[in-house]
Amino acid sequence: MSRELTVPGNPILADGDYYSTDPAPFVADGQLWILAGRDEAASDVNDFIMPEWQLLKTADPASGKWTHYPSIIKPENVFAWAEQARAYAGQIVEGPADGSGKRRYYLYAPVLEKNSDAEDRFAIGVAVADSPLGPWRDAHPAGPIISQKVPEANKIQNIDPTVMIDEDGRVYIYWGTFGQLRGMELERDMITPKGPERTITGLTGFFEAPWIMKRKGTYYMLYAGNKAGPTSDCTPAVYHACIAYGTAPAPMGPWTYRGVALKPVSSTTSHPGAVVFNGQWYLAYHTADAKDGGHFRRSVALDKLEWDDSVSPARILTVIPTLRPQPPLAPSRNIARSAWATASNDPVPVQFWIKALNNGVVKEAPLPPDMWGSWSPDNPPRQWIEYRWDKPVTINGSRIWFWNDQPAGAGVGVAPPAKWHLEYWSKQGWKAVPGASAYGTQSDSFQDVSFRKVTTRCLRAVLDASTDGKTHAALAVQEWEVLVPAAAPIAVRSDGAAPEACR
Structure with missing residues (x-):
């Protein structure tokens, strides 16, 4: 089931009937897509109530015309080893062509692993489909590819995966939160860890929500940063996050902090996703700007991302969030x-x-x-x-x-x-x-x-x-x-x- 929308600006879904969060943009079939979670917390509940993922699609962001697919995946319907709900920030990546030229789509999904005795049961699974709309099936039915127990024991919360296929065909995955960022190479099957897990450092104020991308030979990592204080270039308040970024000459670093791509928005959390579509880069993020929105009732926004190529590596110009026209405030x-x-x-x-x-x-x-x-x-x-x-x-x-x-x-x-x-x-x-x-x-x-x-x-x-x-x-x-x-x-x-x- 889908619905056609014409929207005058950000957030894309603004009327409060569907909240959308943790955007992960990608390009498929000549369209710009955004995978998003769905917030369902009541207005007086401070918790992430996120039961499923949804999709948005447009042929032209400037047109304001979007197709909304409200419910494409629930964790428990794809991963037999996963609990219901807790459909946290995932990413869809188009995989390499097989021998017949056919490509598949891979969803990297952080979910709660049931029947696990891990201290933190969040784990990352992989689903596969022939279309972004599915049907999706578990690409690794044996269980998650990353958890506190596999492929290596760790003590972090294993969420917020981001994946990149490099120009040489090698595949890299990054994930983490609460100041802990990990990176690892995957086999070219997009599923099997090749290892080892590496601790990523050098990204000042990293909190969560990494997003890996590459431009003109340089690797960029966007992330939610919470280096806080009255003189911080990121955020004055520790609960709020900016979108910061760093660069590296190779997938595993060394990484160097470069600055802020997006200052704090109306929601305390911030989650980036960036993609180039028809020659233009875009930054997807979420805010609390929808009707009756809040820190746990967020909504996806999309704005152009521009570059300063007069310096090397190229600098991301700080994105100024846009907002759909608002009625005048009453006297x-x-x-x-x-x-x-x-x-x-x-x-x-x-x-x-x-x-x-x-x-x-x-x-x-x-x-x-x-x-x-x-x-x-x-x-x-x-x-x-x-x-x-x-x-x-x-x-x-x-x-x-x-x-x-x-x-x-x-x-x-x-x-x-x-x-x-x-x-x-x-x-x-x-x-x-x-x-x-x-x-x-x-x-x-x-x-x-x-x-x-x-x-x-x-x-x-x-x-x-x-x-x-x-x-x-x-x-x-x-x-x-x-x-x-x-x-x-x-x-x-x-x-x-x-x-x-x-x-």
Whole structure:
């Protein structure tokens, strides 16, 4: 069963009826195909619920015309040794021609091995078919070709395979996650490990999702990187990933880190796949940009990938994600999205993200980078968060959404504040906003405060931490809104230089 779609841009599947993830593009029969997993997690579930793989196909990405094949493979229907679901990131590769000139397609699939006593039961199987649409059958019915037990014992999670047939016909497979990357040669039958397993190094910040490719004699490895920090070229928050890349003169290295191909997107995970189609390179990746999307409800996007051949090896130009036309934001009293955010604990701990304060998003089950937070081994009794605007604004209200994992009165973990208040910058310095209503401290809902109008360029929420009398808990805020007297069109601040501090 398939359906024909005409889409105006990214993500390709955007209406929320099918989420798509971990894209693996390939070319077959003059068409550009994308193998993708399917996310089915509920909006309040933080887990990868991925029961099957699906396919997308187009003759011309610029046309917006795609054919969607919603369900082509379930792990348990192909691999008798595999458990249901957990159809993680796979890749389809067109194999070499046989003696009659016929080619087959090989699916490299990470699945859970049932009846295994391995510490981690993820394993990589291989399926084969005469068409990308199947029918698919297990090319190695004896079991996986890679696991913690075969072909060599290892202690890593064996997922995210990527495969390349080199120009000399030799076949290479790479896989791994959690900072562990392995590589190995396969026999030309596309199935049998030729070995040995090698540990791949030199790719700064490697976390997972390798993608191997070759261009003009140079080997390129794209991957999800999570080298995090305020000065990182990859990501400020450790839960988010960029797509980084490195190069090598030979399939097994040595590998050299070269930079970032795609900065963090709206989903915490990032997963690359790149392919040349009709002379143009494309990068496939996923985001949380579909309707009701999230970190576990991702959707595939596709953009052009360009090269800088003035240097050697050629540099990948950082891809700027595109998004289908969006309806204008409704007028609102909230002007926080036009502000620049900072905090007393700058630089913010790498598990949190200061930009989450005013991104307009509140999640049912947030992850740490969906909020500002202050957790540290020795939490202080007071913190503040601050908005700065380029020009003075007149405001008379605020709303704040606290997050906690410990109750009020706790001295550990993250707890609601014991109390808090708002201060604005005036010529006399920081002053409490006048005539403020009650400051609520409940979590998991907006706490609304109204006050008499003030005109200022800077506003702070000053938060007193919860304490048990011995130590102080940390604080966390998902979203902080600042309200003007009447609704107006929303201006969203773009990245750029910070406004001058109020002092």
